[in-house]
Structure formats: structure tokens, C-alpha cells
Amino acid sequence: MYGAMTERIDQVFAALSDGTRRQILTMLLEDDMAVTDVAEPFEMSLAAISKHLMLLSKAGLISQEKRGRVKWCKLEPEAMRDAIVWIESFGQLEALNFDAFEAYLDRELGQTDTN
Amino acid sequence: MYGAMTERIDQVFAALSDGTRRQILTMLLEDDMAVTDVAEPFEMSLAAISKHLMLLSKAGLISQEKRGRVKWCKLEPEAMRDAIVWIESFGQLEALNFDAFEAYLDRELGQTDTN
């Protein structure tokens, strides 16, 4: 079985792996937008953008609320949190530099198998 | 056409969107590993792991060097840089809070369409 958090991180990274979707998220930083307005700058059918928005929605990165015939898209940046935590933790572990750290431990603890 | 940097970011995020691959990257934090050793903890064929490693390699997140019959996998964390920059820039823009910022500008610049 695959953890719920892990699955969410999968979805968020997958959502971010497409330039169109990243651009949509950037647009939504400024303001909530209707689907038609989101689609306007792209050379792509409305249906295609609608699919991208559904994928972003499933990943939790946006929410959509229908008022009348207009569906408003709102950024939900909190959904990025776990993915950011993963990537930052990774960076910190990497910065730790295991080789140097282990060499340090070897010296400090006076291990015998240090050569 | 799609920019080279953008394409690389696509690949990195796509590579990170799979739990198996994230786990592999974490394993490689500690040390370089042979393909067989990478595969060991997973309930998956060696061929499947080999494919994951090729994908990570194409994304630039690891490099592979064959010495004798063993192919060594080495983490290349620099490949994550642009993706991290994107996600961090996004976070900073988000923290900026456009609504508040624009309201501030409206006040400071004495625009007439403020209501």
C-alpha cells in the first residue's frame, strides 16, 4: 500500500511537471479567474485547459467554485507544502554531505576501521 | 517551441512524481550504488528499477558510470536547482500577497478607480 501523503506528493509533483499548468498557477497568484480567462493566453482548446484545471484540482493546488455559469479557479498554495518539505529536507540532507560527516565521526569516535 | 530550461524543469518534476524514484534518490544521498543494490529493497523487477534509473538519468538527477560489469549510480543534486528556484519563487510571490500589495499601490499612488 502507498501512503496518503506520499500519493499527494506524487500528484503535486506530477501537476508541476507541465509548463502549461505551472503558468496557470502563476496566473492565479494574481487573482481568481474564470476557466475561459485562464484559457485565453494559451494556443489550446478550452477543453484541454479544462482538463489541466481538473488535474490541478485533483492535486489540491486549486479549488473551483461555480457561480452561475462561471467556474472560478482559486489558488490553494498550501497543497504544495508537503512537496516543498520533501525537496527542502532532501536539500538539507545533501548539504550535510555524508562523506564528510562520516569521516568526522570516524575521527571523533576513533573507530578502528578507518584507513 | 518549448524552452530548454522549461523542459528540464518538466523532467525533474516528473521524475520526482514517483515514490520509488524519490526513495532511490534518498538512498543515493548516502553513497553511490550499483543498480542491483538500488533494486534490492524494492518488490519490483530489476528491469523496472533499471527503467526508473534511466528516467532519473535523463532528468539529470543521477549519473551512471559503468566500471566492469557494475554500473554505478551517483546522485547529481544540482539538477534539482531550477525546479527548486521555480517553487521558491512561487512561494515568495505568494507570500507577497497581491491583493494587499495592489491595495497599497492604489493608496500610495492615489489612483482614481479605487472604490
Add this chain to the structure above:
DNA sequence: TCAATCATAAACCAAACGGTTGAATATCCA
């Protein structure tokens, strides 16, 4: 009421993903 607008659904397509199994290749070592 009727036409226009907003958005999704449905059906289709090609390509990529994530996995399998079995064969092939390359290298090591006894």
C-alpha cells in the same frame, strides 16, 4: 423564448508510464 456564453462530456488519437517476462550482452572468475 431564444440565442449566446461558459464549461464539461464523450469519443478518439498518439505517446509515455510503470510494470512484467524472457532473451541477449558483457564481464568476471575459477
Add this chain to the structure above:
DNA sequence: TGGATATTCAACCGTTTGGTTTATGATTGA
């Protein structure tokens, strides 16, 4: 030389992705 080991290749499978076009449903407003 020949067997064991390390890895990939090739073919296959079902699902997902990213796009299309056409049809449909819901809502608005003159």
C-alpha cells in the same frame, strides 16, 4: 572455456497524459 553475475533489450500489457473535435447541459440576458 564455461558458468555465474550485472544489466539492458525487446516485446507486451493496461493505464494515464495531453491534445483534438463535436455534442451537450446549464445559465444568462435581450
